[in-house]
Amino acid sequence: MSDARTPAPESSAYSIFQQPWWLEATAPGHWDAVEIEEGGRTVARLPFVVTKRLGLRMLGQPALTQALGPWMQPTPGGHSKRLAREKDLYTRLITGLPAHDIFRQNFHGEVTNWLPFHWQGFTQTTRYSYVLDGLRNPAQLLAGFSKTTRNLVRQAERVVEVTESDDVEDVLRLAEKTFQRQGKTLPYSPDLLRRIDAAATRHGQRRALVARDDQGRAHAAAYIVGDQARAYLLVTGADPELRRSGAGNLVHWRAIQAAAEFTDIFDFEGSMLEPVEEFYRKFGAVQSPYSFVSRSSGAGALAFEAWRMLRR
Structure with missing residues (x-):
């Protein structure tokens, strides 16, 4: 060894x-x-x-x-x-x-x-898992979204703005809220994501995307890591009280666009949970x-x- x-x-x-x-x-x-x-x-x-x-x-x-x-x-x-x-x-x-x-x-x-x-x-x-290939063709990607997903993306664009954050704490706060809504605690240590963020900043690629409204409230976030071969959707989160804005769909779309800066493949990391599978599938991703x-x-x-x- x-x-x-x-x-x-x-x-x-x-x-x-x-x-x-x-x-x-x-x-x-x-x-x-x-x-x-x-x-x-x-x-x-x-x-x-x-x-x-x-x-x-x-x-x-x-x-x-x-x-x-x-x-x-x-x-x-x-x-x-x-x-x-x-x-x-x-x-x-x-x-x-x-x-x-x-x-x-x-x-x-x-x-x-x-x-x-x-x-x-x-x-x-x-x-x-569910995987998108061809990230550098955004028009084709959007065409592959379900009608519901496209509408929610457009709806959210009128309510929030998605920006990249250097602070992984923004993502952690929203991830914790997501699990709290389900009556659960975060299934990993916050320090784990902090260590990943520090290492990915040095060795790989990382993007933290946060959707905020004009009042500064954070609606949703997505955190991706990867390299030239592939980007992975590692952590997501959303404020349960602001879910109707559609920001969750928009922040995923922005994460896909951000991944296109360094790779052509986006891996949603999939889920064996039926509601999560349906959400990812509606982005036009292929079952892998x-x-x-x-x-x-x-x-x-x-x-x-x-x-x-x-x-x-």
Whole structure:
């Protein structure tokens, strides 16, 4: 395994979430990676975060991180050769994992072959995100919006103005209000988003968009991170008392436009919740599947499920 303090090459990742700087920001001192080198170059890598729950050792991923999973250097040649190479490298990555009771990760959508994990006792569930491609054609994007979404965007433009903020606290306040409306607390530490913001400012791209009316009231906010490959909608929030303005739709549209400054792909990060799925789908985004892969011992699985039930 690699030393978590030693950065892996920036190319050894499918997304910013697999980058060492992201992992250090989201799980400082608690992440590592299995790495396979050939000829002095990293050809495969599997990062993970180590946590303990009820005395169980878990390998997973940090909060506010869409996916980890394995990365593999592209293999030249035909389909059969690629699959054979994947089987070899993925098996070596699995073998290199430290002892654990539970493994739980979302894999990047680029990983379409999870059979080597199946053969090692892992299970898989398909999940979905929603993705927009072609951000630099705003007219085409708007045409793909549902009529309802377009109308809400136009409605909000008459009520609020969306500006970029250097202060992530604006986003945090509205995110907290969103969860309070549901009778819940923020599912991540505010300091986590602050660390991400500081790291993304140095290493990646970040945009914090806030919609305010002429009285200075913040209606909605969206926070995105990314790089040249893709932008991700990481955090959103809205004031429950001001929801009728349609600012939530407008701030998403402005986030898409802001992402176009550094990439051509926008990932809403999806949701398995029906109302959220419908909201993202109405922006014309395309359904994009990815795998949730897990493995646990019998006792570990039962204890972990009991812990999850207690949290609920």
